[in-house]
Amino acid sequence: MVSSRTELGYDSKIEGEVIVSRRDAIINWVRTNSMWPMPMGLACCAIELMGSGGARFDIARFGAEVMRFSPRQADCMIVAGTVTYKMAPQVRRIYDQMSSPKWVIAMGACASTGGMYRSYATLQGVDRIVPVDVYVSGCPPRPEALLDGLMRLQDKVRHEPAAGKLFTA
């Protein structure tokens, strides 16, 4: 995280205006705490997703309350619900339209594995069409579980080699 080496940060000549850190730390700190989800609410799990945005669970505590309904403004797709084959291309298309870097949370049994829908119409896990970072178990997962998933994703983002990718890619 951000370094607090006092001899530099509080040098009297440049007092309070310079903080020394690593690029990764800064970039990841920013990304971690301003993750804007793309709510891909497809079925009942979406209700729990809405619940986690409400006052009781308050996803805003993690900086992720800014649900963007435009994929270009979102960086974390939360697939909440049953992905059918009819819907799968649209999910993938929205994922493609999100700008990098982007992450995916598969929320609930359906999004993760098809859940109880062992049927011809249901995609057996959204990871067949988009790369998933965090799977949240449950049917439906409680908002706490989603928040836990979000925290795990934040943990992952926090330790990504972000700068290397940023400046070489």
Next chain:
Amino acid sequence: MSATVDVTSALQARFPQAAPRASLDHEAVNVPMGDVIAALQYLRDEFAFDVLTDLTAVDWSEAMAPRFTMVYHLFSSTRHVYVRIAADCASDTAPSAPTAIGLWAGANWLEREVFDMFGITFDGHPDQRRILMWDGYPHHPLRKDFPLAGIEAPLPDAEIVAETGMAANPVPLAGGPFVAHSGQINMAEAEPRAKDESWNERRPKPE
């Protein structure tokens, strides 16, 4: 109320080929496919069966002829009785039925569902498209010869397929179908479970 006797005999008086149909609950009548719209209209106008509760079909399996039967459930909101009208489709390979949209506008989506799931086409339907499966899906899932796990089919979007390499695959049923054993006292044992555990994702189903 003697409505039960009324309907069958009235239908038989008007449509000589109509025949009573075995039924465990409400009155049911078999009607030839050619008469079905006229019979439905007769019931709607003369007997106040004003609600089309449901419209569906039965697939009696490939070996049977006639293979497909259309089924209409009517309800009278003033007399509070139900009646079921069944009509066999003439063709087993390209089944069709006349549309009932002229009588009940609500038949539109129901007929699209029957078209999607059974492959029965509706003459005179203004918008014959699939409603549940995606356009271009080659199968009809509620036909008896369609396996529960599905059949591999191409996804509709070529661009996405190029990106993901995905197709609509048969699902691992892991011993399905899953059924709830209702009426069992022990609720823990009454939850949905596979009838047959002899195969799973790793071991294919023995044929």
